Amino acid sequence: MRSTRTPRKYAAVAMASVAALLLAACGSSGSSGGNSASGKVTLTWWSNANANPLLGVFQTLMKSYHASHPNVSFTYVPIQNEQYDAKIQVALQGNNAPDIFFQRGGGFMATQVKSGEIKNLSPYVSSWIGELGSQAQAWQIGGAQYGVPYDLHTVGFWYRKDLFAKAGITAPPATMPELESDVTKLKAANIVPIAVGSKDQWPDAFYYDYFAVRECSVATLEAAVKNVTANAPCFAKAGTDLKSFMATNPFQPAFLNTPAQTGAGSSAGMVASGKAAMELQGDWDPSVFQALVPKSEWQSDTTDLGWFGFPAVPGAPGNATALLGGSDGNSCSNSAPEPACADFLQYLDSASAQKLVAGASLLPANPAAASAVSLSADQSVLQASKASSFTQEYLDLAWPTNVGTALDAAVATFFAKPTTTSTQSIVAAIDQAATQQ
Amino acid sequence: MTELKGVTAAAGAPAAAVAPPASPAGRRHRPRRPRRQVVELVVLLGPALVLFASFVLLPICISAYYGLFNWTGYGPLSDFTGLHNYKLVLDDPVFRSSLLHNLIIAALSLVIQLPISIAIALLLNRRMRGGSFLRMAVFAPYVVSQATTAVLWLLLLQPGGFVDELMKAVGLGGLVQEWLANPTIVLYTMFVVLTWQFIGFGVILLLAGLQSIPAELREAAAIDGASAWQTTRRITLPLLGPTVRIWIFLSMIGSLQVFDLVWIMTLGGPANASSTMVTYMIFFGFHSLEFGYGSAAAVILFVISFVLAFLYQRFVLRRDTDGALTRAVR
Numbered sequence: 054m055r056s057t058r059t060p061r062k063y064a065a066v067a068m069a070s071v072a073a074l075l076l077a078a079c080g081s082s083g084s085s086g087g088n089s090a091s092g093k094v095t096l097t098w099w100s101n102a103n104a105n106p107l108l109g110v111f112q113t114l115m116k117s118y119h120a121s122h123p124n125v126s127f128t129y130v131p132i133q134n135e136q137y138d139a140k141i142q143v144a145l146q147g148n149n150a151p152d153i154f155f156q157r158g159g160g161f162m163a164t165q166v167k168s169g170e171i172k173n174l175s176p177y178v179s180s181w182i183g184e185l186g187s188q189a190q191a192w193q194i195g196g197a198q199y200g201v202p203y204d205l206h207t208v209g210f211w212y213r214k215d216l217f218a219k220a221g222i223t224a225p226p227a228t229m230p231e232l233e234s235d236v237t238k239l240k241a242a243n244i245v246p247i248a249v250g251s252k253d254q255w256p257d258a259f260y261y262d263y264f265a266v267r268e269c270s271v272a273t274l275e276a277a278v279k280n281v282t283a284n285a286p287c288f289a290k291a292g293t294d295l296k297s298f299m300a301t302n303p304f305q306p307a308f309l310n311t312p313a314q315t316g317a318g319s320s321a322g323m324v325a326s327g328k329a330a331m332e333l334q335g336d337w338d339p340s341v342f343q344a345l346v347p348k349s350e351w352q353s354d355t356t357d358l359g360w361f362g363f364p365a366v367p368g369a370p371g372n373a374t375a376l377l378g379g380s381d382g383n384s385c386s387n388s389a390p391e392p393a394c395a396d397f398l399q400y401l402d403s404a405s406a407q408k409l410v411a412g413a414s415l416l417p418a419n420p421a422a423a424s425a426v427s428l429s430a431d432q433s434v435l436q437a438s439k440a441s442s443f444t445q446e447y448l449d450l451a452w453p454t455n456v457g458t459a460l461d462a463a464v465a466t467f468f469a470k471p472t473t474t475s476t477q478s479i480v481a482a483i484d485q486a487a488t489q490q
Numbered sequence: 491m492t493e494l495k496g497v498t499a500a501a502g503a504p505a506a507a508v509a510p511p512a513s514p515a516g517r518r519h520r521p522r523r524p525r526r527q528v529v530e531l532v533v534l535l536g537p538a539l540v541l542f543a544s545f546v547l548l549p550i551c552i553s554a555y556y557g558l559f560n561w562t563g564y565g566p567l568s569d570f571t572g573l574h575n576y577k578l579v580l581d582d583p584v585f586r587s588s589l590l591h592n593l594i595i596a597a598l599s600l601v602i603q604l605p606i607s608i609a610i611a612l613l614l615n616r617r618m619r620g621g622s623f624l625r626m627a628v629f630a631p632y633v634v635s636q637a638t639t640a641v642l643w644l645l646l647l648q649p650g651g652f653v654d655e656l657m658k659a660v661g662l663g664g665l666v667q668e669w670l671a672n673p674t675i676v677l678y679t680m681f682v683v684l685t686w687q688f689i690g691f692g693v694i695l696l697l698a699g700l701q702s703i704p705a706e707l708r709e710a711a712a713i714d715g716a717s718a719w720q721t722t723r724r725i726t727l728p729l730l731g732p733t734v735r736i737w738i739f740l741s742m743i744g745s746l747q748v749f750d751l752v753w754i755m756t757l758g759g760p761a762n763a764s765s766t767m768v769t770y771m772i773f774f775g776f777h778s779l780e781f782g783y784g785s786a787a788a789v790i791l792f793v794i795s796f797v798l799a800f801l802y803q804r805f806v807l808r809r810d811t812d813g814a815l816t817r818a819v820r
Contacts (some may be wrong), residue, residue, distance in 0.1 A: 065764045138777070140778070142779065143777060144565060145564065145566065146563050151670030164562055164564065164779055165564065166564075167562060167564035167565040167768065168565060169564075169565065170564075251759075251760065252757060252759060252760075253757075254757075254759075288552070306668065306671075307648075307649040307668040308671065308678075309670075309671035309672075309673075309759065309760035309761075310666075310668070310670035310671040310756060310759070310760065311671075318648055331665065349819035454562070454778060454779040455778045455780050458602075458773075458777050458778040458779075459778070462762075462773075463762065465759060466761040466762065466763065468760070469673050469759070469760035469763070470673065472760055474761075486778075489560060489783070
């Protein structure tokens, strides 16, 4: 072999290549801005607000915060909701979490806190967090505040008044038999009664959760969440209720492969474009609708949009006005620069910022901004919240993550095969997953 | 080639043949490689070995270790459960059905994709006008990324979408199904999409195999009066054997690892009707935050793939590769 290179040179080149590869592999993705000597900080923020209107609201708020705090800049990373959970888990496990990141609270947050990567914000927020009311307490674990909510969520039926009128329905249903009768009327008028995003599984669980809320007493629900069990008989009864509701066949064709809020063919897209009359979803649905239909169409549709709470189940012993819900917020990672991170979370909950959040068709976490809720249907949600004495956090998030996903998967299986799946299967899946705790 | 010969001879020759005489103490020294050869081995093999060990062997060992714990992925590994996770995975009906789905896809590939690939390859192997365009057209889907393929077919297969309308237009409206939402047919829909994407690869591989068959053999058969079918049946197909066996190997491994298409199109649903071993692993590892359990599933997937690949190499591929490499350099 003729070459001017010696083996030693080969070795040096090889070593350098290996070193370069390893360095590239081990390199940090550089999520954290951190402090610089000049006191300037850059906060990296991961959020699932990846589309307007909320994306625009957050961008406006970052700009105005930067204007009043010139030393604080932002790197905002919008991540699609369905992708978000896996990304933040990997970041937390790799000690590489962004400074601020979207958080859902409850058992979901409790599982994440085990990473030791989430900052206890109590020292920074205790002076003002009380303004948010009892909702903020759901973001505490053992008395320590690990996250701060920026909005509140309530699940209920969003419906199209124009399609209801077309089917001859004059008022939203108050009980399950009324809802089932409306389903029949809508079908007779050739209208898809209810759209559901079963591909994502969690929208299916809203139905089971609500039947459980109607069948179980508040004390039973609280004990079930605390002890991570669904062994109370009312949880099995919820399965039976779900089965009889599924027998009315209320959903769109091929609903098992419909996503919840991705694209115009999603369940949200169907309601937004008038292809379905109802959807059981969180109060954020109008903000999703806006992202899925042309702006001009949305403006004209707002008057057609209505909201009603999950109907009462006749004879069910639970609270007939209790709601299912939760809240969205943010946490700070341990490496986040302070006081900038906690101060920005406080800014997000200021009355002025919260009015912008309310303007994005979301329910503000700070009651001081409630008056800014403009959508008439959102006012119905607020009234229902005020009238309700109890809001059960979504069960799949209230329970630890593995139990929550087991619940979602079991309900999804039930949706796929309602006639052949046992009504006990959901309870069995929850209790089986709970033994893995 | 000269260098390769040197390395192979040194590595493959019996030690005694080149060993120096035994030392006075009676100990036999191993033959010393020239320093230059050692340096070359280190330089040529070192980087690949480091990468292989770091990114293949080490993760497998770490996964096997994680599988011994009940672990959410956060905090220290403290809840040791032994082989409990492995037992749970193997006992889980969803995992068993996922494995079955993988095997169904592998079997269907063999029974449907292979004959179609061979037929198309035989057709495209003829000299004809536009042959290279047809070859490109058949191969094109393979070049498209799986994510793109998945989104493309997701849209085509929507209720009332292109596929449904096309079927109605040609009078097959009665056969229209909920392609991705019907638990009994979703797996077969997946198989059709997989076939669309991967048939081009099989065709190109088989075409390469066909090109390597000497034309003289077919000419000789023609002179002897063999019909076209007899030539194909008695000469072409037997000589295509090694290529077919390699295709089966690659297809089998690919079938066991199906993920991207399924995850984007159905997330393994509805009711786990299209789940595969990898979607099962991802669901429990990342969605459900049961990293110990997910790791156990990963290791079981690895063992199943490894054993099948090993058995296939040992009993099927060996006749193609045995001695081939050494013969080439002798």
